[in-house]
Amino acid sequence: MDERVWKFQPSDHEAVTALFQDGIQEHIIPSFTHAISQPLHITVTLCFFTVGYILGGGSVVLALLAGGLWIGLLYYCCYEFYAGYVRLKLNTDMRDIAGFYLSSPDNCFWVAEAEINGQPQIMGIVAVEGKEPPDSGQKYGELFRMSVSSASRRTGLGWRLGQTVINFCKERGFSKIVLHTSSTHSAAVALYYKMGFKLVQTPEEDEAPWWVLWLVRVSLLRMEKILQPCKDM
Structure with missing residues (x-):
């Protein structure tokens, strides 16, 4: 399957937001x-x-x-x-993707295209935001918005998008990559493990009330991949 990955362009917005919405709500x-x-x-x-x-x-x-x-x-x-x-x-970062992810050299948003039935279509997205804790001089990247269309899963597209983020963070000199996901995203969690991410904790806070999490029976996960040794180690 032919694939192409590029930085987000304003003309991609409609297809990107539709892919993001479908990828989340399918759960x-x-x-x-x-x-x-x-x-x-x-x-x-x-x-x-x-x-x-x-x-x-x-x-x-x-x-x-x-x-x-x-x-x-x-x-x-x-x-x-x-x-x-x-x-x-859709009312925060996904409302102005270029403004949020492309206005800083430490942030980026990528779009992946693949051929489906001979027609090129946007089938994957991923983003990263560079962050620097106030008590540390080491920047790290946080992976966001990873989504791959069901028609392109198990083709290696998710791996390629993840590797794109890893390479970007290495080039920026980030110490690690962190991400947050949920236990229901089992395929994504398995991919992250294969890419070298490790589960570091289960966050206790989220936008959803605690009782909703309890009823839905979802665990929130924080995963990290170390890119370089810390200076004090």
């Missing part, structure tokens, strides 16, 4: 399936059915309504966890 249904199949959630679902049946005087309709409300809440939380994230990012 809604798998996340809901995972959440509803958890033993605790199965127990709670049965309790709602039972309570609805008892309080409704043996009404099957009220039992189904009570259980349905609980299942609906789970789906809503799964939906909002991902759709809400997309809305937030």
Whole structure:
């Protein structure tokens, strides 16, 4: 499969934002399936059915309504966890990609094109932002917006995008690359491990309320790849 990677151009914006949105929201249904199949959630679902049946005087309709409300809440939380994230990012960095990622030499945003049925299409994106902690003189890069279309997965495109970020960060003299992802992105997590990233912690804070994370049964992950030894080591 022919592939081409280049820096983001304004003409790419519509295709890039569509790929980003689809890549995040495709996890809604798998996340809901995972959440509803958890033993605790199965127990709670049965309790709602039972309570609805008892309080409704043996009404099957009220039992189904009570259980349905609980299942609906789970789906809503799964939906909002991902759709809400997309809305937030489309109104921040993804609203002005050139201004956010291309206005500083320490930031960049790449677009990958591949041929699908003989037609070139944008099939992958990735970004990096250079950061420098106030208590350290060492800059590092944070990987953002990694997304590969389902039609181009298992072709090496994700690896190539990740390697593009690694090479960029090495050229900028960054000490490491960090990224944040979730446990539901299993394919991406596996790719990061293959590229040399290691799980360093599970962050406790996120844009989503704690109770949404608990219901959705998602773990947030922070991963790092060291690019060069620290000066004090």
